[in-house]
Each structure stands twice: as structure tokens, then as C-alpha cells.
Amino acid sequence: MTKLDVKGYWKENLKYLVILLSVWFLVSYVFGIILVNQLNTITMGGYKLGFWFAQQGSMYVFVILIFIYVKLMSKLDKKYGVEE
Numbered sequence: 001m002t003k004l005d006v007k008g009y010w011k012e013n014l015k016y017l018v019i020l021l022s023v024w025f026l027v028s029y030v031f032g033i034i035l036v037n038q039l040n041t042i043t044m045g046g047y048k049l050g051f052w053f054a055q056q057g058s059m060y061v062f063v064i065l066i067f068i069y070v071k072l073m074s075k076l077d078k079k080y081g082v083e084e
Helices: 003-034 049-080
Strands: none
Touching: 003 049
16 A cells, blocks of 8 residues: 555544544433433333433444444455455
């Protein structure tokens, strides 16, 4: 890879990281802590939605984000010719 390719690769990689970590922050911190009282007015499966986000939702979203990141990085590696 040339120096320009390395910069492009890492720029896209960091863009993916910022987006995915922002989603995780939104779900775990904003929904699970800050907006918990407003979300608790909604029930899901017999549980208050704020409680669900705080206890389980953020973990589920984190695992899903890991799989999304793997998929995105596989595509990015192929694009830049660095796949294993």
C-alpha cells in the first residue's frame, strides 16, 4: 500500500469507529441513564423500556455493533487489498 492508501484506510476505519461508538454511547449512556425515566413510561415484554436499555439493551446493541464492525472492516480490507 502507498502512503495515501494507508491514510484513506485509517480515515475510513476511524469514521466507522466514531459512528459505532456513538451509537453505543447513545444506547448505553443516554437511553440507559439520562432518559431512563422518560423511557420507563413505555413497557416492552412486561419491563419498563428504560430498565431494559440499562440492563440488557446496551449489551445486545454492543454485540450487534461488533458484528457490524467486523463486516465493515472485511469490506474495507478488500477495498484496500489488505484482507487476510
